[in-house]
Amino acid sequence: SGPFAAWLLGAAALLLGLVAMDGISRRLFPSLPPWWASLLLLGQGAWVAWSFNGMETGLLMALSLCAVLTSLGKQRGLFLAAIAALAWTRPEGQVLAGLLVVAWAVPRGDARAFALGAIFCVAPSVLLFALSGGFTPDSLRPKTTTLQSHLDVWGLMAQFSNYAVGLLKGAWMGVWSGQDTLGVAGDATSLNPVAPLFPPLLLLG
Secondary structure: OHHHHHHHHHHHHHHHHHHHHHHHHHHHOOOOOOOHHHHHHHOOHHHHHHHOOOOOHHHHHHHHHHHHHHHOOOOHHHHHHHHHHHHOOOHHHHHHHHHHHHHHHHHHOOHHHHHHHHHHHHHHHHHHHHHHOOOOOOOOHHHHHOOOOOOOHHHHHHHHHHHHHHHHHHHHHOOOOOHHHHOOOOOHHHOOOOOOOOOHHHHHO
16 A cells, blocks of 8 residues: 555665665764664654655655765766666755765766766756756646646746746745745645745844
8 A cells, every 4th residue: 555655665765874874984984883873863853754754855865875875985886876866856866966976076087977977967857847847956846837738838938937036036035925936836725835934134144
């Protein structure tokens, strides 16, 4: 059944994260006892909850640790495989994957790894553009715009431009509201509200 499969996937993601954390600890902190860092991670309630919340957050965190672990080694294939998997989890994973590609490939002068990693990181945005007409990594837009079959490519592009402007305004003012930043769904009436953040000017003060 669906819930049982979700719990199995969550348990697998949690186990994967613990194994990756142990590998990172062995490389960066060899003086620590084996599995000590993994036990500390297991003691974080939020981490365990992410793995069993029925969403992709636990998988994102586990693959993030796997990507960091493989970035500490010299095997290009494992590193790129972890990057490819991470980029398809969530928008945050896509950004983190890009940063890890730069940090791994540039110091080594590995142009091939850089090119392949860039392709893996950009691929979700290309698919997002094909589905919603926008490149911005956002998990909400495909859920809203793909249902608008009456819009052509130019209509999707126009809607995306409104979204981009609203996104910049919200980032500066600290408040996102209205369909200009959320599309035709995903607002409070759709039970998916967006919480306001602190305005940059307030943080400067």
